[in-house]
Amino acid sequence: MFRGLGLAYKHHVIAAGSVLAGYGMGSLTLSSGEDKKSVMSSTTTKCDKGPSTVLEHLEEMNAKLKNLEKSIGVLKGGSSPDIYKPNENNNRKHGIDVVLGGQWGDEGKGKLVDILSQKYDVCARVAGGSNAGHTIVVDGKKYKFHLLPSGILNKDATCIIGNGVVIHLPSFLNELDTLKSNGIDYEGRVLISDRAHLVFDFHQEVDGMNELKLGRNKIGTTKKGIGPAYASKISRNGVRIGDLQNFESFEKRFRNLAQQTMSAFPGLEIDIETQLEYYKTISERVNKMTIDTISYTNDSYYAGKRILVEGANATMLDIDFGTYPYVTSSNPSIGSVLTGLGVSPNKVKGVYGTVKAYCTRVGEGPFPTELDVENPKCVGYHLGTVGAEYGTTTGRKRRCGWLDIPQMQYSVMINGFSAINLTKLDVLTGLDEVKIGKAYKHNGKYLDSMPACLKILSECEVEYETMPGWTEDISKCEKFEDLPMNAQRYVLRVQELLGVPIRWIGVGPNRLDQIDRGDGWDLSSNASS
Secondary structure, rough: OOHHHHHHHEEEOOOOOOHHHHHHHOOOOOOOHHHHHHHHHHOOOOOOOOOOOHHHHHHHHHHHHHHHHOOOOOOOOOOOOOOOOOOOOOOOOOOEEEEEOOOOOOOOHHHHHHHHHOOOOOEEOOOOOOOOOEEEOOOOOOEEEOOOOOOHHOOOOEEEEEEOOOOHHHHHHHHHHHHHHHOOOOOOOOOEEEEEOOHHHHHHHHHHHHHHHHHHHOOOOOOOHHHHHHHHHHHOOOOEHHHHHHHHHHHHHHHHHHHHHHHHHOOOOOOHHHHHHHHHHHHHHHHOOEEOHHHHHHHHHHOOOOOEEEEEOOHHHHHOOOOOOOOOOOOOOOOOHHHHOOOOOEEEEEEEEEEEEEEEOOOOOOOOOOOOOOOOOOOOHHHHHOOOEEEEOOOOEEEEOOOEHHHHHHHHHHHHOOOOEEEEEHHHHOOOEEEEEEEEOOOOOOOOOOOOOOOHHHOEEEEEEEEEEOOOOOOOOOHHHHHHHHHHHHHHHHHHOOOOEEEEEEEOOOOEEEOOOOOOOOOOOOOOO
């Protein structure tokens, strides 16, 4: 299916983001050098007359284009790029690495991003909005991020808010102001896509109104206006960040959107003039950060810069692949990296799935391995209390349960993880035994895939595998071998069931409480170049 997409001509690559998002396929990695030549050789097509191959046709067209450009003075003594030649200097030693949530969110992605970002030049967000939340602890100080990538704490990194993100500017600017008050200099290091859509206050009001109408069937949204903002985008009446660069155009689009929204939601009142006045006052500040992030990201890639994407939410909240309708309004799986940043699949290298040593979710919807979090005598209470399971964005108590292997195998299949980041192993310390949800059964029959029907999922019986627990403090462990034997066995069993190496292991709440088993436990590091 993807054979025809294997032709890359320097910066010109066929866009395939929607293909991955639509079919649920993991990231596609193409080799360069001799491998790429063999791909090109195998895909040439003979023609009856003139040039004998498609590539020769392109070469002929390129030559004519050069003559035309020269005749009208476009080249100015220079030369245009050869669109038919592969980039011989494009080795796969660098690429775009991605950290994604493998469960229902809140897995601890930000902590890994914070550590990794010290080695990256560019850090990016590609989907979602201020409904996402990451908490980073640095020297005992907590930093909470909602729209900004956690990589902002690296003073040498540039942070991108990609075109796939929806942005509530009051919240975003407040986040920047909080950073500044904490001594973090962000000036010149935060760039916003001119194609990113805006979340307005009335989107948040609509979000709340929609939840109220649903009553007992509510979705459990954060009420941050994310869904209504994406609805405006898909309805093609949304307003984008770039519109602020021409305020007359912005005003026209805002008035139209506000009037349409009030008509659709009787009783909703929008103070249009006050809102326009606010956006007029912040437009200059926002415009200074607004650029074409698609060109910036791709230029950074070809310049050899290291790029890290920080995923928001998680696979089981994906609008296509999650427990619909109890999901978010975007694609927080691998496809969003391509469509939300504007890059081609062959630029993606490492895909790191973050997963807790147990499982949590916030909001409504089926949760097969769920435990009782209210009874102090139950394991669920231990997980919620010791793990401090409260939402970064909402403060809501999270639902807790055992690690769900069928759910994670589904996530592995969709995203093509090259390594796993297993977080919060320390939370299991003190339990007499630990369980792993190993299989789903429905009406006495094993299921071999994640059911789309929520009724079936909610009726599933989970088959567990029980392993002995451990009591030793693991927060000071620096190597895998330092872990108690039963903790080691647990990690290795999870790794075996998922079929993906576990590279990182979280052993405590602080920034550096993490074991890194090294590149040997990362499939992307061992891929042929």
